[in-house]
Amino acid sequence: MTTVQTILRWRGPDGGVRGWFGRQPRLVRWTLLAAIAAGAYALPYVGEVPVIGPQIVTEGVDWRTALFNISYFVLLALGLNVVVGFAGLLDLGYVGFFAVGAYTVALLASPNSDFKTNWPWLATVPVAIVITMISGVLLGWPTLRLRGDYLAIVTLGFAEIIRIFAENTTLLRGDRGFSGIPHPPGKHADGTPIFGVRDAGPYYWLGVSLIIVIVLAIRNLDRSRVGRSWLAIREDEDAAAIMGVRTFKYKLWAFAIGACVGGLGGVMFAGQNGFMNSASFQIQFSVLILAGVVMGGSGNIAGAILGGALISYIPDRLRGVEIAGQDAFQYRFLMFGIAIILIMIFRPQGLIPSRRRAMELKDRAKEVAPQ
Amino acid sequence: MLLEIDNVTLLYGRIQALHGISLTVNEGEIVALIGANGAGKTTTMRAISGLRPIASGRIRFAGEDITKLRADLRTVRGISQAPEGRGIFPGMSVLENLEMGAYTRRDSAGIRADLDRVYGLFPRLKERAKQVGGTLSGGEQQMLTIGRALMSRPKLLLLDEPSMGLAPMLIQQIFSIITEINQQGTTILLVEQNAQQALSRAHRAYVLETGRIVKSGTGTDLLHDPAVKDAYLGVA
Numbered sequence: 001m002t003t004v005q006t007i008l009r010w011r012g013p014d015g016g017v018r019g020w021f022g023r024q025p026r027l028v029r030w031t032l033l034a035a036i037a038a039g040a041y042a043l044p045y046v047g048e049v050p051v052i053g054p055q056i057v058t059e060g061v062d063w064r065t066a067l068f069n070i071s072y073f074v075l076l077a078l079g080l081n082v083v084v085g086f087a088g089l090l091d092l093g094y095v096g097f098f099a100v101g102a103y104t105v106a107l108l109a110s111p112n113s114d115f116k117t118n119w120p121w122l123a124t125v126p127v128a129i130v131i132t133m134i135s136g137v138l139l140g141w142p143t144l145r146l147r148g149d150y151l152a153i154v155t156l157g158f159a160e161i162i163r164i165f166a167e168n169t170t171l172l173r174g175d176r177g178f179s180g181i182p183h184p185p186g187k188h189a190d191g192t193p194i195f196g197v198r199d200a201g202p203y204y205w206l207g208v209s210l211i212i213v214i215v216l217a218i219r220n221l222d223r224s225r226v227g228r229s230w231l232a233i234r235e236d237e238d239a240a241a242i243m244g245v246r247t248f249k250y251k252l253w254a255f256a257i258g259a260c261v262g263g264l265g266g267v268m269f270a271g272q273n274g275f276m277n278s279a280s281f282q283i284q285f286s287v288l289i290l291a292g293v294v295m296g297g298s299g300n301i302a303g304a305i306l307g308g309a310l311i312s313y314i315p316d317r318l319r320g321v322e323i324a325g326q327d328a329f330q331y332r333f334l335m336f337g338i339a340i341i342l343i344m345i346f347r348p349q350g351l352i353p354s355r356r357r358a359m360e361l362k363d364r365a366k367e368v369a370p371q
Numbered sequence: 372m373l374l375e376i377d378n379v380t381l382l383y384g385r386i387q388a389l390h391g392i393s394l395t396v397n398e399g400e401i402v403a404l405i406g407a408n409g410a411g412k413t414t415t416m417r418a419i420s421g422l423r424p425i426a427s428g429r430i431r432f433a434g435e436d437i438t439k440l441r442a443d444l445r446t447v448r449g450i451s452q453a454p455e456g457r458g459i460f461p462g463m464s465v466l467e468n469l470e471m472g473a474y475t476r477r478d479s480a481g482i483r484a485d486l487d488r489v490y491g492l493f494p495r496l497k498e499r500a501k502q503v504g505g506t507l508s509g510g511e512q513q514m515l516t517i518g519r520a521l522m523s524r525p526k527l528l529l530l531d532e533p534s535m536g537l538a539p540m541l542i543q544q545i546f547s548i549i550t551e552i553n554q555q556g557t558t559i560l561l562v563e564q565n566a567q568q569a570l571s572r573a574h575r576a577y578v579l580e581t582g583r584i585v586k587s588g589t590g591t592d593l594l595h596d597p598a599v600k601d602a603y604l605g606v607a
Binding site for chain 2: 228229231232235236238239240241242243244245246247355356357358359360362363
């Protein structure tokens with residue numbers, strides 16, 4: 001137990017790597033972040049690094065596809081982190097927005113669609129963003145008056161409604177799904193398209209670029225008056241209202257922004273796979289993303305990225321690996337469960353915690369069990 | 372009249388918490404609302420600050436009907452509340468908590484002046500400015516909620532149980548500061564279980580029992596009222 005404890009407490013909220021990072025001058029910090037971003041872009045080639053490389057790459061899954069999966073999981077974790085981590089709204093139906101984004105692309109671009117519009121992929125992106133934002137507002141408008149557990153239940157219902165609706169309407173084609181969803185534009189010098197099913201690398205790089213843009217946008221938002229309003233709502237919604245925060249409006253914004261990022265994940269997913277049906281949007285997916293956000297460190301952008309990456313990487317890494325004659329992939333959910341329980345016991349604020357979140361957790365613990 | 376509550380009823384689901392409450396607060400006054408646990412004191416506060424919609428009746432503030440006004444807009448109009456217990460933002464520093472109090476304001480010079488004023492009233496908060504709210508002691512958190520409520524420069528300050536859970540020494544100190552805030556020109560509506568302190572500080576007071584106002588008068592009158600003495604002051 002003690003070893004587990006030490007591993008999970010390898011740094012406190014103020015000390016360790018984060019404390020050191022925070023004390024560096026601005027230039028050093030930005031250079032380090034740029035280096036991390038460059039490292040992310042170079043990940044498809046990590047398998048060629050001797051000794052370490054082969055340990056990192058996935059054996060049972062094409063490494064570049066695994067990387068692409070990580071990229072849209074990270075995107076989803078970032079979006080959900082705005083809703084859950086920043087505004088403190090428990091959303092259990094986040095997959096619903098992912099589905100709305102993916103279906104928007106499919107309906108507008110797939111030759112199977114009744115619309116017969118056959119739009120190129122790129123043209124569907126702005127439409128998908130607008131539609132997922134609207135869906136966020138539409139879901140939020142009646143439900144954001146609810147709090148805590150009640151909101152969680154309603155969002156859970158929303159995701160199921162989307163999935164069941166997709167299963168049972170002819171327009172959304174149920175499990176027959178949509179195929180032939182086009183790829184993003186761009187051609188190599190020899191005339192072959194850059195984006196395709198065969199090589200997921202370009203999709204991954206596109207994903208990383210999107211992640212960078214979204215991280216910068218969300219970070220700025222978090223440090224603005226909007227972020228401060230979210231923080232106040234998360235810590236004490238009544239107190240926030242008394243301070244003059246228009247709570248409903250900011251909660252709605254969190255929902256819309258979260259929805260929009262989740263929708264973008266769906267847009268990427270639909271494009272890369274070329275095919276999607278109603279089975280792609282199971283409720284477990286929402287739970288998985290939420291687990292990633294909480295595991296990584298709810299309310300912290302770096303934490304959300306780490307958590308989102310882990311929940312996608314670990315199962316892919318386990319695929320095709322044998323432990324004691326058993327396929328490790330079969331036990332991925334068991335391992336997840338154990339990992340989450342351990343983290344919640346020893347590091348409830350997540351792997352890279354938000355400093356404020358850690359304090360809020362402590363404060364709430366006091367409320368539950370006064371000393 | 373700064374605040375006028377007329378025949379207000381309020382429901383929590385099917386349970387009626389307020390049965391037609393009427394009270395007034397004049398400019399410059401300290402008005403106390405005393406009563407036992409569950410009498411509806413905090414509920415009355417929530418009705419005034421807009422955190423809880425009322426079922427019937429009217430609330431007027433500074434000549435305007437605010438019955439249907441959103442909570443955040445009531446703050447803009449000049450009503451500010453220090454909620455009971457731990458109503459602070461636990462993950463924000465003391466300074467950030469105080470800045471949240473000035474959320475609706477844009478005049479940075481005025482905000483700075485009011486920050487100094489709050490630090491003057493509560494020197495302890497200045498010492499702890501960078502400390503995270505959740506790590507403060509109960510008394511310091513109480514000071515912080517009051518200081519934060521002052522940061523919006525309110526016309527009417529609602530104080531919900533400012534003495535709750537405090538040591539007797541600290542209770543004295545908090546009440547002296549409340550009187551001082553009032554003398555600086557802020558009207559105060561005070562909810563208290565500590566009737567002794569509240570009545571001796573207040574100009575006027577109301578006694579609340581199971582969602583109804585059963586008595587009202589000047590603080591001194593109620594302090595010497597046999598029934599009040601018997602029920603709230605612990606003397607026969």
